Amino acid sequence: xxxxxxxxxxxxxxxxxxxxxxxxxxxxATHDAEVQLAAEGGTADCSSMLEILSLALTQGSSVRCTATxxxxxxxxxxxxxxxxxxxxx
Amino acid sequence: MDTALDxxxxxxxxxxxxxxxxxxxxxxxxxxxxxxxxxxxxxxxLEEGAASKEEQRxxxxxxxxxxxxxxxxxxFEGDLAxxxxxxxxxxxxxxxxxxxxxxxxxxxxKQINAEWALDLSLRLIKKKFDHIADDYIxxxxxxxxxxxxxxxxxxxxxxxxxxxxxxxxxxVVGEDFSPEDTIRMHTDKVLGFLTEKGGATSHTAIVARxxxxxxxxxxxxxxxxxxxxxxxxxxxxxxxxxxxxTMDQQQLHLEYDRQHRAFSDEMSWYIHLASETVDGLRMRLxxxxxxxxxLESVIYYGANGIGLFRSEFGYFQRRQLPSEEDLFTVYRDxxxxxxxxxxxxxxxxxxxxxxxxxxxxxxxxxxxxxxPALGLRSIRFSLREQDLFITQLRALLRASGHGRLRILLPxxxxxxxxxxxxxxxxxxxxxxTQEGIPFNAxxxxxxxxxxxxxVVMADTLAAEVDFFSIGTNDLIQYALAIDRGNEYVxxxxxxxxxxxxxxxxQTIEAGHRQGIEVSLCGEMAGDVFTAPVLLGLGLDELxxxxxxxxxxxxxxxxxTFGRLTALAKQLLGCGDSSETKALLxxxxxxxxxxxxxxxxxx
Numbered sequence: 001x002x003x004x005x006x007x008x009x010x011x012x013x014x015x016x017x018x019x020x021x022x023x024x025x026x027x028x029a030t031h032d033a034e035v036q037l038a039a040e041g042g043t044a045d046c047s048s049m050l051e052i053l054s055l056a057l058t059q060g061s062s063v064r065c066t067a068t069x070x071x072x073x074x075x076x077x078x079x080x081x082x083x084x085x086x087x088x089x
Numbered sequence: 090m091d092t093a094l095d096x097x098x099x100x101x102x103x104x105x106x107x108x109x110x111x112x113x114x115x116x117x118x119x120x121x122x123x124x125x126x127x128x129x130x131x132x133x134x135l136e137e138g139a140a141s142k143e144e145q146r147x148x149x150x151x152x153x154x155x156x157x158x159x160x161x162x163x164x165f166e167g168d169l170a171x172x173x174x175x176x177x178x179x180x181x182x183x184x185x186x187x188x189x190x191x192x193x194x195x196x197x198x199k200q201i202n203a204e205w206a207l208d209l210s211l212r213l214i215k216k217k218f219d220h221i222a223d224d225y226i227x228x229x230x231x232x233x234x235x236x237x238x239x240x241x242x243x244x245x246x247x248x249x250x251x252x253x254x255x256x257x258x259x260x261v262v263g264e265d266f267s268p269e270d271t272i273r274m275h276t277d278k279v280l281g282f283l284t285e286k287g288g289a290t291s292h293t294a295i296v297a298r299x300x301x302x303x304x305x306x307x308x309x310x311x312x313x314x315x316x317x318x319x320x321x322x323x324x325x326x327x328x329x330x331x332x333x334x335t336m337d338q339q340q341l342h343l344e345y346d347r348q349h350r351a352f353s354d355e356m357s358w359y360i361h362l363a364s365e366t367v368d369g370l371r372m373r374l375x376x377x378x379x380x381x382x383x384l385e386s387v388i389y390y391g392a393n394g395i396g397l398f399r400s401e402f403g404y405f406q407r408r409q410l411p412s413e414e415d416l417f418t419v420y421r422d423x424x425x426x427x428x429x430x431x432x433x434x435x436x437x438x439x440x441x442x443x444x445x446x447x448x449x450x451x452x453x454x455x456x457x458x459x460x461p462a463l464g465l466r467s468i469r470f471s472l473r474e475q476d477l478f479i480t481q482l483r484a485l486l487r488a489s490g491h492g493r494l495r496i497l498l499p500x501x502x503x504x505x506x507x508x509x510x511x512x513x514x515x516x517x518x519x520x521x522t523q524e525g526i527p528f529n530a531x532x533x534x535x536x537x538x539x540x541x542x543x544v545v546m547a548d549t550l551a552a553e554v555d556f557f558s559i560g561t562n563d564l565i566q567y568a569l570a571i572d573r574g575n576e577y578v579x580x581x582x583x584x585x586x587x588x589x590x591x592x593x594x595q596t597i598e599a600g601h602r603q604g605i606e607v608s609l610c611g612e613m614a615g616d617v618f619t620a621p622v623l624l625g626l627g628l629d630e631l632x633x634x635x636x637x638x639x640x641x642x643x644x645x646x647x648x649t650f651g652r653l654t655a656l657a658k659q660l661l662g663c664g665d666s667s668e669t670k671a672l673l674x675x676x677x678x679x680x681x682x683x684x685x686x687x688x689x690x691x
Contacts (some may be wrong), residue, residue, distance in 0.1 A: 017226055018178035025181065041221070049178065050187040050214060053229055056221040 003068045008083040015058035016048030020082065021049045027078045035079065044081075052084040057083075091260060106308050109382055110328035111287070111294030114258065114303030116280040117339045122317045123263035126318055132205040140197050147192055147203035150243035155183045157239065161269050172296050175232070182236045187214055194444045204244050211237045231292065233268050241300060260323055261312055266293045270508035281323045285311050297325075305330050307380075326636050356639040360391040364642045366624075370650040373630035374638050375431070377610055381419050384426055386635040391642070394430030396632020397497070397558065397610040398423070400481070401439055404448065410477070416484035421491045428492030433558065433608075433632075435497040435537065437481055440466030449474045462566065467500035472509060480515045489529035496532060497558055502540040504549055511553070535605075539563035544592045547599035557600045558632075561611025565589055584613045585622070590660055594626050601627070617644055622673065624648065625657030647681060 005008050019066035028046045035046035037055060039062070043057060046065075057063055063083070067076045120359035135143055158180045162173070182188065188210055195206035211234065218230040258280045263270075265286040271612055284293045284305040292369050293616045297304035297611070303325030315321060315332055322331040322342045326349060331338060365371040375396035376387040387395060403411040403419060424432045439448060440461075471478035485496055496514075514534065521528050535556035538544055550559065561584060566573065568589060571582040583589070593609065608630030615633030620641045633641065656676050663669045 009281065014225060015223060018229060018232065019174050022178055022181055042217075045186070048186045049181050050185045050233060053226055054187075054214070054217040056223050056226050058223045058226070 002072045003066065004072045005048060005064070005066050006076055006080060007062055007064050008080045010057050010059055011084050011086050013087065014059050015060055015061070016052060016055070016083070018049065018053070021052040023082055024052060024079055025049060027075060028080070031069070031071040031075045031078075033067050033071045033075040035068075036066045037040045038066075039063040051056070104332045104334070104560070106311065106314070106330045106332065108283075108305040108308035108311075108328045108330065108380065109286075109287070109294075109380060110325055110386070111282065111291065111304030111306040112297035112302060112325050113340050113349075114281070114301075114325045115323065115349075116303055117320065117322050117334065117342060118258060118260045118280040119303050120283065120315050120317060120319050120321055121259045122312055122315060123261065125315070132208075133202050134478070135196070135200045135202060137200075140200060144193050146244070147196060147206070148189075150203065150240050151189055153185060153243040154236070154239040155180065157243075158183060158269065163545055171298070172300075175267075175292065175295065179236050179239075179267075179269070181382060182233060182355065183240065188233075188237065188240070191499075204241060207237055207241055207244070228291070229451045231265070231287075235292075239269075251659045260321060262315060264312065265291055265306075266296065281325065282306070282319070283308060283311055283323055285309065307382075327634060356643065359639040359642045360389070361648070362391075362646060364393065366645055366648050366650045366653070368649045368651065372624065372628065373608070373647065374642055375433075375608075375630055375632045376635045377483070377632050377637065378635070381423055382634065384423060384636065387427070390635040390638045392430075392635055392638050393630075394427055394493075395423070395432045395434075396608055396630055398432065398434045400434055400437060404437065404439065409652050410448070410480075413480045413484050413487075416481060417487050420484055420488035420494065424488050424492035424494045431493040431495050431533075432536070433495040433497050434485060435499050436468070437471050437478065438467045440464065440501045441472035449477060462572070468506065468510060469496055469500065472506070472513070478513060479517055482514060483521065486517060486521055486528040486532060486637070487526060489532040490527050494529070494532060495556065497537060499537045499560070500539060500563070501536040501550070502542050504546065504553070507536060507550060507553060537563075538596050539567070541568050541592070543567075544568075544596050546597045548602065550602035551600050551605055554605065556606045556608065557596060558605065559593055559609040559611070559628075561589070561593070561595055561609060561613045564592065564611070568592060583666050584611075584616075584619055585660075585673065586666045587661070587663045587669055590622065590626070590657075590669065593628075594661055599629050606630065615641065616633070617641060618673070618677070620644055621648065621653060621677065622657055622660055625650075625653030625655070625660075627657075644681070652680065 024035075024046055029038060037044045037046055037052065039055045039057060041055040044055050046052065056065065065076070065079060067079070068076070104531045158176060162176050188207070189209040191213065192206040195201060195209050196203060199206070202312065215230060215234055218227055218233070258278050259284055260281045261279055262283045263285070265284050266282060279302060281302050282293045282297045284291070284306045285308060287293055287306040291306050293304055293306050303323055305323055305325055305328050308330055311330070319332065322334045322339060324330070324342065334342075363371065364374045373393040373396070375394045376383075376390070376392035377397040377399070378384070378387060378395060379399045380402045400571065408655065419650070420434060459652040465473065485494065488494055496512055498507070501510070511534070518528070518530060533555035535554050535558055536543070536550060537560045538547065538557050539560035543550060544564070547557070561587055565571070565582060565584055565586070569581065569583065569586060571578050573579050573582045606629040609623055609628050612633035614623060614631040615637030617640050620631065621644060624645060631641065656673070659672055660669045663672065
């Protein structure tokens, strides 16, 4: 069981909207891990699209992430890559 | 050809409704109206011990709603990626713990029925979303609402019924359409979309764009104003709707659409080019807008700023007056987005026939109006209802430090009126200074030249303002004594009347003698038939609807200033509009044969 804490800076031009949130949920669901997010707008569990959206992660904002579980490192890498990409993949 | 190209504007005023362009294109067709769903549901407290049963009922509804989304998703074919993505996110949302767990908790803890619990959950989610500053993310609350609605329908058993197919192609009218709605209605029979709600990022707009169908969104009360079976023209380029159009108007619009499609490829070339003549004379081509959402198209069409922002929208969109803070946010964002280009904001132009019930003393004022065009309107209204005016001025001045904001005062008809208004502005500036609120004390203040007396006195007025903006729509109406809404005289409404041209010319001369800029912001500016004349008269800025800018720029870039001024001089010498039109037609055919050779106008 490992636990990884990191901070991602949102570079996506339109921030974290539905489609990005959906990808985050998918990443977490397909790996054996749980991810918690904390930002100015509050905290969110990375399994709930509405909680993620309600953090209002716009371009330039930062989010503190905590991944726990056997696959935490892979999840951490995938999510950080997604959030800090300059355009949506 | 030019008529079709750029003139879908001359429609009977009473029948033309304005909204937001959701997706480009023009169609004429019959409408099918979907009335908004009735609100309201039963709320009741549960019997003791019934909570777990109610939880099951709720979960079953969620499962059914989810299943209906999934089966729609499966039926769905084609490469409408944006639309599919929305359905996918709805599938995720329907199981979201903010909806499901929260509702289950409420059922158990408060012992209330599932509908009630769902509604409470929705309110709690709304509270969270309301705090979000980002418009795009905040507006996603519409998706949450939609998904909750699906679950509620399963609970109450009253599904939203759409006809499985229309016999003939139709324009669908409703509050807003979700992607699921549109899939259910079989879009091969849909000509276009027309909705009450929404902006450029609403569902309907996204879906319409991905389907390549025209859409006009945000047309107030449209579900009340038209009935199934009515014929309308839906102009997705300009966000306009024409109810009960004549055959001529229908022809004109379809031709305009054909032209537009042919030209649009070529036009996109001009978006990034400078607005100047062959011999290097530059002129600002800027945008007229009514709502902040249009900012996107202002930038898209390469406008050199905003020449006219009609600030009324903030006062008519809601039932209550906007606060200083509301207005400030809108003005600041707009000014900052376009900085360093100028953003010209016209102060409230209400009164006369444009009154809303929540404006101060509206009942009183309205009852007295026998002749709205000549009544208590515009700057006269603002000077009478000064609290309202001061709120707007404070918001404007506070935004003035964030870019280049210009304040435009409408309907000024005398020097005295101008001085009264400036006194109010001075007072507001003093207030702000005392409160220590920053603003630009050098904010440019200009007036609309739209009353004949202002034209005559332009030299005197020019000494006390920073710029003029000629509003030809009203100026023509007042100068020629023509009400465009009256079908018997509408044909006499004539922008090329020599009197109109001379008034414009006099105003420009008077302004330039005092060293101030003169712009023009009527519909004439965006008409490729009349624009050459205006270019030749020596205006500093032409302001028009954003989509017209590339057309006028193309014309400008194919002209020389020498030839344009010669044309203008010739027209000013004409005695009648039949002469001005003949001359102009000849000029256009000689100078732009590719565009105007088969010109049938005039």
